[in-house]
Amino acid sequence: MSVTSFLNLTVNGITVGMIYALIALGYTMVYGILEFINFAHGEVFTIGGYFGAIFLTWIIIQPGMPFVLKITLIILAFLFSIIATSLLGETVYLIAYKPLVGKSSRIGPLLSAIGVSIVLQNLILLIFGTTPITMPVEAIPRGFFIIGDAYIRHIGLIIIGITCISMFILSLYVKKSRMGQAMRATSQDIEAAEMMGINTNRIISITFIIGSALAAVAGILVCMYYGTLKFNIGFLYGLKAFTACVVGGIGSIPGAFIGSLFIGLIENYSIGLKFNLLGIFVALVFLLGTYYQFYLLPKKAKAGIKFIAPLFSKREEEKGSLVTTEKKTKKDLMSMEEKEMAKKAYYFGPLLIFFNFKKKNPSSFVAFHVRQSIKISFFNLFVFITMILMLFIFPNFQISSQWKDVVTYLMLILILIVKPSGLLGENIPEKV
Amino acid sequence: MKILRVENLTKRFGGLYAVNNLSFSLKKGEILSIIGPNGSGKTTLFNLITGIYPPTEGKIFLKDDDITGLRPDKIAHKGIKRTFQTLRVFPNMTILENVLVGMHPIIEENIFNSIFHPPIMKRQQKEATEKAISILSFFGTRLTGTRLHHPANSLSYANRRRLEICRALASDPKVLLLDEPAAGMNPKESLEIMDQIKQIRDKGYSIILIEHDMKVVKGASNRVIALDYGEKIAEGTPKEVSEHPRVIEAYLGKKVAKNA
Numbered sequence: 001m002s003v004t005s006f007l008n009l010t011v012n013g014i015t016v017g018m019i020y021a022l023i024a025l026g027y028t029m030v031y032g033i034l035e036f037i038n039f040a041h042g043e044v045f046t047i048g049g050y051f052g053a054i055f056l057t058w059i060i061i062q063p064g065m066p067f068v069l070k071i072t073l074i075i076l077a078f079l080f081s082i083i084a085t086s087l088l089g090e091t092v093y094l095i096a097y098k099p100l101v102g103k104s105s106r107i108g109p110l111l112s113a114i115g116v117s118i119v120l121q122n123l124i125l126l127i128f129g130t131t132p133i134t135m136p137v138e139a140i141p142r143g144f145f146i147i148g149d150a151y152i153r154h155i156g157l158i159i160i161g162i163t164c165i166s167m168f169i170l171s172l173y174v175k176k177s178r179m180g181q182a183m184r185a186t187s188q189d190i191e192a193a194e195m196m197g198i199n200t201n202r203i204i205s206i207t208f209i210i211g212s213a214l215a216a217v218a219g220i221l222v223c224m225y226y227g228t229l230k231f232n233i234g235f236l237y238g239l240k241a242f243t244a245c246v247v248g249g250i251g252s253i254p255g256a257f258i259g260s261l262f263i264g265l266i267e268n269y270s271i272g273l274k275f276n277l278l279g280i281f282v283a284l285v286f287l288l289g290t291y292y293q294f295y296l297l298p299k300k301a302k303a304g305i306k307f308i309a310p311l312f313s314k315r316e317e318e319k320g321s322l323v324t325t326e327k328k329t330k331k332d333l334m335s336m337e338e339k340e341m342a343k344k345a346y347y348f349g350p351l352l353i354f355f356n357f358k359k360k361n362p363s364s365f366v367a368f369h370v371r372q373s374i375k376i377s378f379f380n381l382f383v384f385i386t387m388i389l390m391l392f393i394f395p396n397f398q399i400s401s402q403w404k405d406v407v408t409y410l411m412l413i414l415i416l417i418v419k420p421s422g423l424l425g426e427n428i429p430e431k432v
Numbered sequence: 433m434k435i436l437r438v439e440n441l442t443k444r445f446g447g448l449y450a451v452n453n454l455s456f457s458l459k460k461g462e463i464l465s466i467i468g469p470n471g472s473g474k475t476t477l478f479n480l481i482t483g484i485y486p487p488t489e490g491k492i493f494l495k496d497d498d499i500t501g502l503r504p505d506k507i508a509h510k511g512i513k514r515t516f517q518t519l520r521v522f523p524n525m526t527i528l529e530n531v532l533v534g535m536h537p538i539i540e541e542n543i544f545n546s547i548f549h550p551p552i553m554k555r556q557q558k559e560a561t562e563k564a565i566s567i568l569s570f571f572g573t574r575l576t577g578t579r580l581h582h583p584a585n586s587l588s589y590a591n592r593r594r595l596e597i598c599r600a601l602a603s604d605p606k607v608l609l610l611d612e613p614a615a616g617m618n619p620k621e622s623l624e625i626m627d628q629i630k631q632i633r634d635k636g637y638s639i640i641l642i643e644h645d646m647k648v649v650k651g652a653s654n655r656v657i658a659l660d661y662g663e664k665i666a667e668g669t670p671k672e673v674s675e676h677p678r679v680i681e682a683y684l685g686k687k688v689a690k691n692a
C-alpha cells in the first residue's frame with residue numbers, strides 16, 4: 001500500500017461521506033424538530049436520483065452537444081428533481097406524518113415512516129422494475145486527475161464542492177435568517193415558538209422540503225458517481241446516513257457533516273488499507289488513551305474534580321453545570337491524602353483490585369476515580385493489544401469488502417460507548 | 433375601553449370543568465390579577481386565550497375581533513403574548529435571539545427575502561436588533577452587555593423570567609399575559625418585578641397577571657378576579673377580594689373561614 005493509494009482512499013472516503021452528509025441533513029433536521037426518524041428519507045433519496053436520471057434520458061443528451069448546453073441541461077435536471085422530490089417529501093409529511101405527530105404515541109409516526117418507506121420502494125419497483133436505472137453517459141463528467149498512481153475523478157471533487165457549498169449556505173441560513181431563527185426556536189420548544197407567532201406548520205413543511213431537496217441532489221450525484229441506481233439502494237444509504245447523524249450527534253447540522261465524513265472515511269480505510277497502516281490509526285487512539293490515563297485524569301483527580309468533560313456528552317455536562325457549585329464546595333472537603341490516592345489510582349489501574357484498594361478507602365470520591373481508572377485501563381489495554389496485533393502480528397492482513405458495513409457498525413458501537421451523545425453532542429429539544 | 437372580553441368561557445377535560453362559564457373583561461392600560469388555589473384553572477384560562485386549546489364553549493374577543501379557536505400563532509399576530517409558568521425560553525439560543533424570535537409578528541419575511549436577503553431586510557434586521565437591546569435594557573444590565581450573546585440556558589432562574597417578559601414585549605402586544613412572573617424570586621426581587629410590571633402598564637400595555645404572591649398582587653393590580661374550580665368566586669379591588677369570605681374559604685378551607 002503506497003501513499004498515493006492512501007490519497008485515493010481518502011478522496012473516495014470524503015466523496016462518499018459527502019453523499020451521506022447530504023442525506024443525513026434531512027434526517028437530522030426532521031429529528032431536531034419532530035423527534036422522529038423519517039425512515040422514508042432513504043427512498044426519497046432514491047426517487048430524487050431516478051427523477052434526475054429520467055429527465056436526462058428523456059431530453060437525450062447528444063454526444064456532439066456544446067458544453068454550455070450540456071451544463072444547462074444538467075442544471076435543469078437538478079432543478080426538476082429538486083422540485084419534484086420536495087413535493088414528494090412534503091406530500092409524505094402531509095399524508096403520513098402530520099395526522100400522527102404529537103397526537104399518538106411516539107411510535108406511531110415511526111411505524112408510519114417505515115410503512116411509507118416500503119410503499120415508496122415498491123412504487124419504484126412497480127414502475128421501473130428491478131433493472132437499475134442508468135445515467136446517460138454524456139451527463140457524467142468523465143475527467144480525472146492522476147497524482148502518482150492515484151486517480152481522482154472530477155465527479156468526486158464536484159460532489160465534495162457541491163456538498164460543502166450547500167452545507168455552508170444551509171448553516172448560514174439557519175444561523176442568520178429570521179426563518180432559520182424560527183426553525184431553531186421551533187426545534188427547541190414548539191409550543192413556545194407558536195406562542196411567539198411562528199407558524200410552526202410552515203416551518204415543519206420547510207424542513208421537509210429542504211431535506212428532500214438535498215436528498216434529491218445526493219441522489220443525482222450518486223447516480224453520476226456510480227453510473228447506475230438500484231431501486232433498493234435508498235435503504236442502505238438512508239441507514240448509513242442516519243448512522244452518521246447518530247455518530248455526529250443527532251439534531252445538529254455540523255454533527256451530521258462530521259459524522260458522515262467519519263463514516264465515509266472508516267468505510268474506505270477499513271477495507272482499503274492493510275493492517276499495518278490501519279494500526280497507525282489505532283496507535284493514535286492508544287496515544288490519546290494514555291494521555292487521558294496518565295496525564296489528564298490524574299490532574300483532575302489531584303484538583304479534586306470528578307471527571308466530566310470531554311468523554312461525556314454535552315447534555316450531561318449541562319446537567320453537571322447545575323452541580324458545579326456543589327462540586328466546588330466538595331472540592332475542599334477532599335483531603336490531600338484522598339486526592340493523592342485518587343491520582344495514584346490512574347497509575348495502577350486494575351492492579352488496584354489486588355491491593356484491595358477500595359476497602360481501605362471507602363470515600364466515594366476515591367471509589368469514583370478507581371472505577372474510572374479501571375474503565376480507562378481496560379480500554380487502553382484493549383487498544384494496545386489491537387495495535388500490537390495489527391502492527392506486528394498480522395501486518396499484511398486486509399479486511400475483505402463484504403465486511404465493510406460490519407466494521408463501520410462496530411466502530412459506531414465503540415464511539416457511542418465512549419461518547420453516548422455522538423461526536424459533537426446531540427441537539428434535541430428538552431421537553432418540559 | 434375594553435380591550436379583551438371573555439364571554440361564558442368553558443373548558444371541559446372529560447367530565448372535569450377546568451374553566452366553567454367564566455366572563456370578564458380587561459380594560460386598556462390596567463393590570464388584572466387572577467388568583468386562586470392550585471388547580472383552579474388559571475393557567476388553563478391562559479392556554480384558552482392564547483389558543484393552545486380550543487374552548488368547549490364561549491367566546492373570546494380582542495377589541496371587537498372574535499379570536500375564539502384561532503391558531504396560537506395567529507393569536508400572537510393579533511397581539512396577545514404570554515410568559516410561561518414553567519420557564520420556556522429557547523435554551524440554546526442567545527438572549528438577543530430569544531427577543532428577536534419574539535418579534536416575529538411584526539417583521540414579515542417570505543422565503544424570497546430570507547434567501548436573497550435584500551438591503552431592506554438588512555436594515556430591518558438592524559432596527560430589530562436595536563429595538564431588542566432597548567427592550568432588554570428595561571431590566572438594567574441584567575440581560576444586556578456581554579450577556580447579550582450568551583445562550584439563554586446560562587441565565588439564572590429569575591433572569592429567565594425577565595427574559596420571557598422581554599420576549600413577550602418584543603412585538604408590542606396589545607395584551608400581555610404574565611404567568612407567575614415572581615415565582616422563584618426572593619422578596620426583594622418580587623417587589624422589584626412588581627414595580628417593573630407597573631412601569632410596563634404605564635407604557636400603555638394591558639396586562640393579565642397570574643400570581644401567588646399576594647404582596648405583588650396587592651401592590652400591582654387594579655382589579656383582581658379569584659377563581660376556584662374554574663369558576664369566578666370574587667371580583668373587585670385587591671382589598672375587596674382578599675377579604676371576600678369565599679376567597680378565604682377557597683384558600684384555607686371551610687372551617688377556618690367560619691372561625692375568621
